[in-house]
Amino acid sequence: MQTEFNDWMTERQQGIEHALDEFLPDPKLAPARLHEAMRHAVLSGGKRIRPLLAYAAGEVFGATTQHVTVAACAVELVHAYSLVHDDLPCMDNDVLRRGKPTCHVAFGEATALLAGDSLQTLAFELLTHEGLAIPAVARLDMIRLLSQASGSRGMAGGQAIDLDSTGKSIELPELEMMHILKTGALIKASIQLGALCGKAPYPAATEALNRYAHAVGLAFQVIDDILDATTSTQDLGKTAGKDAAQNKSTYVTLLGIRHARELADDLHKQALAAIAPLPASQHLADLADLIMDRKS
């Protein structure tokens, strides 16, 4: 089982690396430095959790790997753009990402800003891709879902709330709302876009996927908070202990490690229960396990 999942995952991770490499502008094309910065931001590793969720959700509705790849790349590009901008000095001012210098450290602030901007643009451009054998109406749905998930009422809005709350003590409901926007919205969109690559999802399945996405998105963040508090910078590949250093409220500061872990376990169970009735949902279940067990 684990071997089957690992093979499935490795194959798709390789596919996504190849596709991202294809879709990103050639570094030989002008403006070369901007294109290098975009490639640095996207191709420097990463677990590709969002693309994997898109593939796994697509399987529930009979989508082939090939059909999902463009959507999977689009969500990963939005994720990569958000990391580049989030790492900038005016935001988190971080120097390390996936074990490598952040984009602005490697290319300067102005180029990193433009690289993030251009990665966002490229994500939407991909979804208009003429080779995508998906009806135009479904592609517009994907663009709508991805834009709503990443704009001011989604991911970017969550980052704004995060900014406002840094140094303040906030309560659990506000923390949850922030993460639902900041991380959860794009995770949910990854699953929704994957599903749209297959045959039209029926309402009960959409509802089940949304409940899975909600639980997995929050569990992801709870685990993130635990890792930030318990793992070394070297193992994490990004600066550890940042939350405490920035005096941020997290699941760990609000609940303590033990209760945070219990919350994550509970969300994990909710995620598995949500998709249990769905056919071909084994890889979604495996990914929920992976998100719980990750070490970085």
Add this chain to the structure above:
Amino acid sequence: MQTEFNDWMTERQQGIEHALDEFLPDPKLAPARLHEAMRHAVLSGGKRIRPLLAYAAGEVFGATTQHVTVAACAVELVHAYSLVHDDLPCMDNDVLRRGKPTCHVAFGEATALLAGDSLQTLAFELLTHEGLAIPAVARLDMIRLLSQASGSRGMAGGQAIDLDSTGKSIELPELEMMHILKTGALIKASIQLGALCGKAPYPAATEALNRYAHAVGLAFQVIDDILDATTSTQDLGKTAGKDAAQNKSTYVTLLGIRHARELADDLHKQALAAIAPLPASQHLADLADLIMDRKS
């Protein structure tokens, strides 16, 4: 004639202000500060040249004002996002825009960064608008054209080339290439999107519009360079004399004011000649005149 054009323009400018106000997130909705920053960036004046070009191009193909409005707002949102990011300290570090404090001066750098990001996202979201009575395939074409015009091989690419060339002496062909990307691509997209709101443009018309767009886009920039060198900050509503202060190559530094003006006049004639055979192209001609005669 001038009165008819002025009435036409005023009516559409009012329409676009109203529509932008509608489409931008309510400032009462969370995250309120981010939404205020987005509104500050978009609703603080501006001539709305790009939306006007979209309306005028739409008229050539029988598009109603109502049909063009969403596309017109989308291009203006991309323009507004680019100004917010362009004004940031790591880019142009400008404090004044349209006679008001720039977004990061009013709201801080981090919020301005996220506001620009969210404005770009909103532009793409608008084009998926369900109320848009335009076929899904044409809307995907719009999203493709807008993304290509604004990404690393369009507007953002032009800004990257501008960054790289600041302080260096560049020649006329490189200057032209930079402006074709930095300003011209979005102007061209405005015209293309407007045309797509009407009945399918025939190839000769598309070709004529592209020639008009090319000439008007460059003329716009030549006039910009002349205004930067000859107009006060107060009259311009943004910091004047920046090009000289940053030791930038411009049409004025490369050609001198008189020859730059001659080049603009020549481009103006090319623009008018390109659209002369097209029906209902009077407002495109009027807009070319306006771009030539503008004082800010």
